[in-house]
Amino acid sequence: MTDTRTLDQVRADIDAIDQEIQALISRRANCALRVADIKLEQVQAARERGEPDAEVVYYRPEREAQVLQRIMERNTGPLQSENVAHIFREIMSACLALERPLQVAYLGPEGTFTQAAAIKHFGHAAIPVPQNTIDGVFSQVESGECNYGVVPVENSTEGMVSHTLDNFMDSPLKISGEVEMPIVHHLLVAPEVERESIVKICAHQQALAQCRNWLDLHWPSVEREAVSSNGEAARIAATAPGVAAVAGDMAAELYGLDKLAKGIEDYPDNTTRFLVVGREEVPPSGRDKTSIIVSSRNKPGALFTLLDPFRRAGVSLTRIDTRPSRTEKWAYVFFIEFEGHLQDQNIREIVAELEEQSILMKPLGSYPRAVL
Numbered sequence: 001m002t003d004t005r006t007l008d009q010v011r012a013d014i015d016a017i018d019q020e021i022q023a024l025i026s027r028r029a030n031c032a033l034r035v036a037d038i039k040l041e042q043v044q045a046a047r048e049r050g051e052p053d054a055e056v057v058y059y060r061p062e063r064e065a066q067v068l069q070r071i072m073e074r075n076t077g078p079l080q081s082e083n084v085a086h087i088f089r090e091i092m093s094a095c096l097a098l099e100r101p102l103q104v105a106y107l108g109p110e111g112t113f114t115q116a117a118a119i120k121h122f123g124h125a126a127i128p129v130p131q132n133t134i135d136g137v138f139s140q141v142e143s144g145e146c147n148y149g150v151v152p153v154e155n156s157t158e159g160m161v162s163h164t165l166d167n168f169m170d171s172p173l174k175i176s177g178e179v180e181m182p183i184v185h186h187l188l189v190a191p192e193v194e195r196e197s198i199v200k201i202c203a204h205q206q207a208l209a210q211c212r213n214w215l216d217l218h219w220p221s222v223e224r225e226a227v228s229s230n231g232e233a234a235r236i237a238a239t240a241p242g243v244a245a246v247a248g249d250m251a252a253e254l255y256g257l258d259k260l261a262k263g264i265e266d267y268p269d270n271t272t273r274f275l276v277v278g279r280e281e282v283p284p285s286g287r288d289k290t291s292i293i294v295s296s297r298n299k300p301g302a303l304f305t306l307l308d309p310f311r312r313a314g315v316s317l318t319r320i321d322t323r324p325s326r327t328e329k330w331a332y333v334f335f336i337e338f339e340g341h342l343q344d345q346n347i348r349e350i351v352a353e354l355e356e357q358s359i360l361m362k363p364l365g366s367y368p369r370a371v372l
């Protein structure tokens, strides 16, 4: 049947639907408030049972992943599943903020891709707390100043962010989630700045590397300077007219910069993966990944021996990386990521075997696979 409603009629329908959606969102928010009360009651009961350290965990990544996954699965259009999930991401973010506003440390300053990743994962109701260094993010969460932290871990062009991996070696923090961000870089300048006046291009070293071919081709003789972050590069470009920055949309918006060239990364499917760190272990969501650090003696076949239990159990590895050991005791330190949860029987067996064969075996946490 053709739709014969007039513009006014359709708008009246939209108004009525909005009213219903709003009432439903308020009902949902009241449920979240009740969830918060129940969580508190459960912790009080646990303390009375003699568990003095029991603490309320408001943020539940496994539950959020399940909610978002289901929303995407049952979407029938016409909106795209990802767009619908983003809307619910924000609704859950606001509901969680009613229960307890989350402080999220991230590798700043404002305008970095890590901030964009933190917002993508936690939504806009979380309180972002920029840190100057990856170490700073870890220590804010370790000390309890912030509830969670977001750090870059791997780029599809440049490989692992070794500093993040090094932090995991000594930190008691657990991984509670992962975020994937497509990385699109632009060449940014302050408004009205002419191409001819650019004498220097600033960016984080990873961004300079990700755009190396493009910069070699278009700006071969202009000095490049690596600075602490893309956000910092954008801040410099906003105040120094001879300086351009390589950074993303968020930095461009934040510092009011113009795009002299868009999408300048050498590989168009350039993505960065971020990890969310927290103090709690995350229960299974049904679609999980696990990360561990494992180290073995320097002897022939050492890596094969460590990986063989995964092959036998048919568990897929999603990442393996090596870092130089920082103590003489260990010859190799491997970061291994795989599908499954530390509570799964087959993963428990693999971990037990690795504990026997290695000189160090540190689980970094199980967490839901990125949904968005």
Ligand SMILES: O=C(O)C(=O)C[C@]1(C(=O)O)C=C[C@@H](O)C=C1
Residues within 6 Å of the ligand: 032, 035, 036, 058, 059, 060, 061, 063, 064, 067, 091, 092, 093, 095, 096, 099
């Ligand atoms: O189910 C919970 O534990 C809730 O707190 C509710 C809710 C939600 O809004 O759906 C909010 C925050 C949590 O991170 C997960 C889900």
